[in-house]
Amino acid sequence: MDNLFFILSKVLWAFLSPGNLIIFALLWGTFLLSLNRIRSAKRVLYTTSLLSFLIMAYPFSDYLMQPLESRFAKPVSLPEKIDGIIVLGGGEDLKRSLSWNVEELGLGGDRYIAAAELAKRYPKAPVIFTGGSGLVQLQNTHGEGALAKTLLTTIGIDSKRLIIESKSRNTYENFLYTKPLLPIESGHYLLVTSAYHMPRAVGVARQQGVKVTAYPVDYRSNSDDLRRWDFDLFDHLKALEPAWREWIGLSAYHLTGKTTALFPPPYEYTDSRTRAIELEQNQPN
Template sequence: MDTFFNLSKIFWAVANPGNFIVLMLVVSMLFGWKKLTFLTVFSLMVLTVYPIGNLLLQPLESRFSQPEKLPENIAGIIVLGGGEDAELTSIWGQPQFSEGADRVMTLPMMLKRFPDKPIIFTGGSGSVLKPEFRGADTVKAWLDEFSLAENIIYERQSRNTYENALFSGQVLPEAVSIDQGDGWLLVTSAFHMPRSVGIYRQQGWKVIPYPVDYYSKPFALDNFRFDLAGNLSDFGTAVREWIGLGVYFATGKTDNWFPVERAVTEQPQELSI
């Protein structure tokens, strides 16, 4: 598990599109490879104006739809971390969030809608160098401001999505199980939902996808933008997720390369929050 985690960090440090483009540019200039230099500069020009990331995010975010209705007897709710900045929270003494915070923002809503169901927030540290900063601690501090912190079960040891699923099972209340009732409502970013569903299913969880935090838009001419940083960020997010789907499936951590939605046959109830 440690080897997989460390290798994934090393790989992404190189494969991250921004880092990879800079690396190719440096290599091409050092060795005088004019064709590679041209290709690298051309790639930057395309990314500056063309939303490639949007095209790659579309199939990820549309794979699972947000349910309009839910089964009557859900076992509980699992919210995956991702938008917390635990280090900045520690530095400034205030809960700090970045992209992905929509996951966390569902917690008060879920507490109100399902007051009698267990709600798990799972998020430790994905950092190799600073593992002491845990996402769950930031969320607890934020919910403390609303006197809601004690109503959540916090899992703070996980470092990636595989460990989210693994350690979520270790903090379950004794009276519930991973395949209880109609399943667990699984909350994460829409682009991250296919891999998350596959991982949880592989470990025996019965989950109901509840995607949030969308980034992509239907293709249109007005989606073009002169924004290298924004386009590169979306492209990096999409590339990382597509690579993650392949690697996790190849290593047996998901039940399917690109998990599909499963029909719910039980009697549904209205989801009114």
Template sequence: MFFTLSKLVWFVFSPVNLAVLLAALAGLLSFTRFARKARWLGGAALLALVLMAFSPLSRIVVRPLEDRFPQQDATKGPVAGIIVLGGPIGIARGDVVLLSAGARITKAVELARLHPQAKLVFTGGAANLISPVTTTEADGARLLFTGLGLPPERLLLEDKSRNTLENAVFTRRLVDPKPGERWLLVTSAWHMPRSMGVFRKAGFAVEAFPVDYLSEGEPADFLRPHLRAAGGLTIADDGFKEWVGLLAYWLAGYTDALFPGP
């Protein structure tokens, strides 16, 4: 129920979607007796879209998320396993497709080669509500990891999870971590605080290894505009979604802290 409700609510209340829907509503109302109010509504929606598309607002939103867990030294000790959260991969026309968070995959392969004794765990099923499930992200991960030369016996694939909560719970069941083992958690930096909170709540002690940064970690993040609207809108959508997700997971009891930290 939580999964379905979260998908439906976010479809409407994602800032980008909401601004577009309000602009469309304003366009319809402009032909009615509410035309004057419609102009104000359309102007507000357009202003919100412009700010998210071109201003530094989107980086300002994601910057605290990405600063929360710094990337660590991957060579500092032996690693039992590397866990990669779903989101960056798919299958189209029988071939692997890397999505916007593809750095999760490339960094996982780099870490797997750095620690050849470590298991490589990918957790990700099919998170769609409408189309029937024929392939999962884990299917794509298997194709990609083996295609890049990683031995199949090193891979552990969890293909039932649909969100971050299920990533943590199902992965812990799958790998059954032992006390003292070191497990690295690889996901996008803006997604790391919520991920760490959920894994801690699930009783799985992992070390954060954030990747896929959307901000540069420099003062210019707060000043530099976006040159492409699509880029700014995507970052804004990811950032606002993550802040809402942190609040929702905390209120639902899936994390012990509103903003988990190191």
């Protein structure tokens, strides 16, 4: 069932990706023209052209991305003691790394910077990396785990502190395969991943009984005062593609019982007293 879920998610995303949808719509409009269905073709092409122009001209994608990125804030004060630092894979560029036989980082490379910072703050805490290959065509490689080990040691983390899980292909499997490797199963861990991905990651962790505190990095959206008409299609797609994918992922994970909620909240409240204390502790200074 996990294999089917993984393959279906990749196949469906090929048709649901915003960039791909635009191309498919253009192809459909062109096909209608070839059939001399001028009116239908105009509707498709005019609508697609307008949407493409809006995506290029203004970062509307921020309105999809910001709710994801603001759901979990970095802790105002870090805990005195933790049992480990969990870093989710995704900061690596696996294809380019394999193509050029070098360790290449992608847009999520901030995960490694955060791992280095936290490793210094907690010198005795193990650093747990989890991630194999999320690409269907690259399942017979050493995946992200091998890259991560080299990268983490290069940035100064002792290899003796590393716990590497390299079989997982998605967020659900990240925690499924990592949980048995945790030094203390009921311990408290800092979770490092991209801010937009944090709600789903925390939801999966809670569902599998792994206690984590979110440490989000790799923000993709603009603040309100910096959001302008700038005609930067590539920059806007860097937010639109992952945001759209993440909302789909949250829905799919919730429907299949892989997360505790459709849009997991920052805290799992046990009672009103706990809620009041947590909210007070995390208020900005």
